[in-house]
Amino acid sequence: MEQTWTHIPIMAAQIADLLLTNPSGTYMDGTLGLGGHTKFFLSKLNAQAHIYGFDKDPHALQMAQERVADARLTPVHASYSQAAAHLEQYGVRALDGALFDLGLSSYQLDDPSRGFSLLHEGPLDMRFDTTQTRTAAEIVNTWGLEELERIFRDYGEEHRAAQIAHAILTSRHTQPIETTTQLKQIVESVLGPKRGRIHPATQIFQALRIACNDEFLHVEQIAKVIEQLLKPGARAAVLTFHSLEDRLVKNQFKALAATGHWKLVNKHALAPSYEEIRQNRRARSAKLRVIERI
Numbered sequence: 477m478e479q480t481w482t483h484i485p486i487m488a489a490q491i492a493d494l495l496l497t498n499p500s501g502t503y504m505d506g507t508l509g510l511g512g513h514t515k516f517f518l519s520k521l522n523a524q525a526h527i528y529g530f531d532k533d534p535h536a537l538q539m540a541q542e543r544v545a546d547a548r549l550t551p552v553h554a555s556y557s558q559a560a561a562h563l564e565q566y567g568v569r570a571l572d573g574a575l576f577d578l579g580l581s582s583y584q585l586d587d588p589s590r591g592f593s594l595l596h597e598g599p600l601d602m603r604f605d606t607t608q609t610r611t612a613a614e615i616v617n618t619w620g621l622e623e624l625e626r627i628f629r630d631y632g633e634e635h636r637a638a639q640i641a642h643a644i645l646t647s648r649h650t651q652p653i654e655t656t657t658q659l660k661q662i663v664e665s666v667l668g669p670k671r672g673r674i675h676p677a678t679q680i681f682q683a684l685r686i687a688c689n690d691e692f693l694h695v696e697q698i699a700k701v702i703e704q705l706l707k708p709g710a711r712a713a714v715l716t717f718h719s720l721e722d723r724l725v726k727n728q729f730k731a732l733a734a735t736g737h738w739k740l741v742n743k744h745a746l747a748p749s750y751e752e753i754r755q756n757r758r759a760r761s762a763k764l765r766v767i768e769r770i
């Protein structure tokens with residue numbers, strides 16, 4: 477039986493109101509996922525509009541194309557950070573808006589074979605792009621003590637990063653770490669078992685996912701991408717899900733605004749409504765920032 481994955485697009489109505497300034501425009505969805513936002517946007521746009529949907533995950537692109545089923549969507553298998561070069565091949569040099577809904581989708585998290593979740597037994601994979609060679613297993617089995625400690629500290633904000641890195645090195649000496657369960661147990665051996673709502677290994681899984689996909693290298697390119705592509709009056713919207721990502725976006729937007737050629741559409745980040753969070757737990761940590769080219 478085919479699994480039917482779901483992913484509810486976050487703050488979709490608000491984003492559509494803020495982003496879709498030209499009903500016949502050309503837009504970019506930098507993180508197409510299952511196409512939730514794009515499908516909603518297309519329902520608000522007219523027949524001349526077009527959306528180029530980028531994703532690193534070839535499976536997501538295929539599912540999105542089936543779900544959206546609209547000739548006004550062109551899926552592109554590439555990072556949003558490379559958007560200008562890819563759009564050039566379609567003869568597109570300027571956009572009316574761009575969305576970046578960062579991180580991973582719930583369909584990726586819920587699929588045990590992708591290895592993103594500590595709640596499911598699965599291979600320690602964590603690649604967004606399944607054509608990429610480096611997996612999370614390669615990182616935990618080959619990276620040195622200091623490198624592991626650095627990613628756990630910098631990408632996971634984990635206070636006991638050094639101890640966990642050390643436990644990983646000791647464990648892999650006896651047996652390679654190949655599954656989500658093995659890693660979860662190693663982290664539990666240092667931090668203890670789950671006590672509250674959040675499992676203690678959550679930060680370590682987050683850190684590994686960020687490292688495996690070089691996520692911040694791409695996030696740091698958002699300002700450059702929108703400078704290359706957005707027309708005057710066009711807007712970019714970015715949804716983030718943790719403070720490290722949000723800080724990277726906030727600082728880039730601040731620097732753009734300081735040039736005098738961009739303005740922040742909202743002074744502070746917007747958050748989903750209480751009602752949306754009640755219906756979709758994943759929305760609880762979302763922050764939305766929107767910027768406009770003057």
Ligand SMILES: C[S@@+](CC[C@H](N)C(=O)[O-])C[C@H]1O[C@@H](n2cnc3c(N)ncnc32)[C@H](O)[C@@H]1O
Nearest residue numbers: 485507509510511512513531532555556581694
């Ligand atoms: C939160 S989901 C997007 C969900 C989508 N907005 C929807 O409504 O279905 C994030 C997606 O971004 C993709 N992704 C992560 N980093 C990327 C990057 N640098 N370039 C392109 N896609 C990326 C992931 O593979 C994932 O499918």
